[in-house]
Amino acid sequence: MKLRERIFLFLAVMGPGIITANIDNDASGITTYSVAGARFGYALLWTLIPTTVALVVIQEMVARMGVITGKGLADLIRENYGVKTTFYLMLGLLIANIGTTVANFAGWAASMEIIGVSKYIMVPLGAVSIWMLVTKGSYRFIERILLFACLIYFGYVISGIMAKPEWITVFKSTVTPQIKWDPEYVVMSIAIIGTTITPWMQFYLQSSIAEKGIKKENYKASRLDVIIGCSITDIISFFVIVTCGALLFPSGIRINEASEAAVALKPFAGDYASLLFALSLANASLLGAIIVPLATAYYICEAMGWEAGVNKTFKEAPQFMWIYTLTVALAAIVILIPGAPLVFLMVLSSVINGLLLPFVLIFALMLVNNKSLMGEYVNPKSYNYISWGTIIVIIGLTAFLLITTIIPAATGG
């Protein structure tokens, strides 16, 4: 194949991998990186490399299943593991994703307040526009909008450069693992992995590949899409940590929210860097608020066997459209209610996500090794060692994070 043809083919296939991986840096992702940078400087940068590897390993398998079977992950789980398993898995994911959507609307509201626009205007406006985009748009159109929105993430790269870090120290920290037995440090490093590898993205990636109808012959282009996507994600994470690490860490400023980071940056980096940071957060939140409810609608419909897809109308896929609509509406309303227990909802959602992740990953790995589904595209033996190893490590870390989240929550600390 000529180079030009290859590039063209890649452009046709690209989308799902890049979008999924980027949206991974939603409001809660950016929050985690900002907090990590402000609290520990560059010390946690090295975790991004193993995280990227793990992300690529998992996303590649899921993408491969989407291409080969033409079905979503929830489809395959229902057909192979029955209704009971699927039902409880879906119930958990629904609750967790409503929480994640709330977190994204909260990020959107906070970043808009920094710019000086009331959330009572911007949250309804944001909710209506993303609802219109999905219910009235076609898959191609939405994909283009999302790909374009992914470019706005480079705002973080620019603010990272504007922060003028000492690049030599930054690169040294990136390649040399530092282990500190400080509980906060350990929890933070696990949180970075936890926010990067989530249950919903496995479902979204596989469904959007299935909906795009990528053919077996083009699988290699799809794999490239996934690898590029995962790399970009972690490059963005890198710059968020660098920005906060260079400016906030030396002065000992502690933050709990990404929006606080945007405000705290102002005296050090000036209005533009602060504004850029806030706008990038707004973009990330809004993207998350589109994709997470969309993923929810996809997998519930797949599990139940209903028609799904953004190419469909309300009449063709009523359940799909309603689940999407109600998730967006519910999350937006929660944000607008004064005194709603936002923090509780977000903790709950991350706990449920943590509980579900092992199951989702184990199912994915068992399915990708199922010969009657995947034929010759099952994992090669050597690859299985890597993927099982990755999954076991992730499960171990998530379990640890869960315990540390639940214990202080339970004891009121």
Next chain:
Amino acid sequence: MPLFGELFLSDIIRKPVFDPKGEITGRVKDIIVVKGDPLPKVSALIIERGKQLFRVTWEQINLFNKRIISTYLPASLLEPYAISEDDLLAVRDILDKQIVDANGAKVVRANDIKLEGYDDDAVLIAVDVGIRGILRRLGIERGSEGFFKLFQTRMPYNMISWNYLQPLKPKLQSITLTVPRQMVSELHPADIADIISKVSREEGTHLFKDLDIETAAEALSELKPQMQADIINAMDAEKAADIIEEMPPDEAADVLSDLPTEKAQEILEHIEKEDAEDIQELLGHEEDTAGGLMTNEFIAYSPETTVRETIERFKKDAEEIESGYYIYVLDEQEKLIGVTSLRDLLLAEAGARLSEIMETKLKTVPPDADEMTAAKIISKYNLLALPVVDSEGFLLGIVAIDDIIDRILPPSAKRKRRKV
């Protein structure tokens, strides 16, 4: 007969299978399904004991119901079984699979499978695609019924009859319907009747209760008299009255005449006075006579009406009428003097009067004429409806061609129906 009545696949999966000594030989893992006439049937059970699989053929099964499954064979004589790709296994191949319509659009998943005793076999009668199927598999169907009752609603039964599924083959990825999706959600009342007549009486009554009044009335018309009576009898009088009111008076009268007198009276009391009078009038005639077959809903105007007026009035009046192919012309004493077909009416000059265009050589029957006489006249003169006129020339009603055909050739639903 091993299976009497009906059960769901989920009722028997993981159930123990007993041998003649009363010992557990294993647990049901799956069932092998083979092609049968008219519906696919169970050919064997696959039983799991420890890690081993055994096959028990249908002939070796002694008891097969929700509560107990047993075999004639002692545990030691069971035939080992190796999972084969060539067998069609209900759990592996059908349950949880996607059901797509004739256009390939996803409809729903197979949540459960309903089996029913038929001759000496257990046949696969329908796929449960509704919420009940899911709750049953989760083991909370009964509990959820109570929950729904709190909201004064009932969970719908949502089944797709096996007749609407394309033949199954082993190793299938999805199950295809023979009809487009719209038809499943909005099945024609005649098809609903078809499904109702195939399920047991209790199920049928349930299915029926969930239909909207209009559909219910139409579906009821398609059922065999005994089934109609059973269903109406099981309903409370008010709901029954609503449905009966929707039906054409002749069919309503037929249904009521099959009911116990007390129940019929109770229902009549709930029906609007005007409709009730119509029905009562019809109830006076013998069932297999023209009087018993006729409906007293017809369109009749005076001879002076112009064609233009007739068309205007017809548009309003015909809305509620079952058979409106003819306009009858009555004199001041309400005696039948002529008739015109819709076709002749539309072809006539707008200013002409009915008296000028009407056909006066009338073909009529008296109310006590038997149904074959009426059928012969309709057939001989190629009529769509035949007026029923008493000895003094008053128009009592009309016998429509579809009512006559139903008498001579019962609709398919009525023929195929069998009782459980």
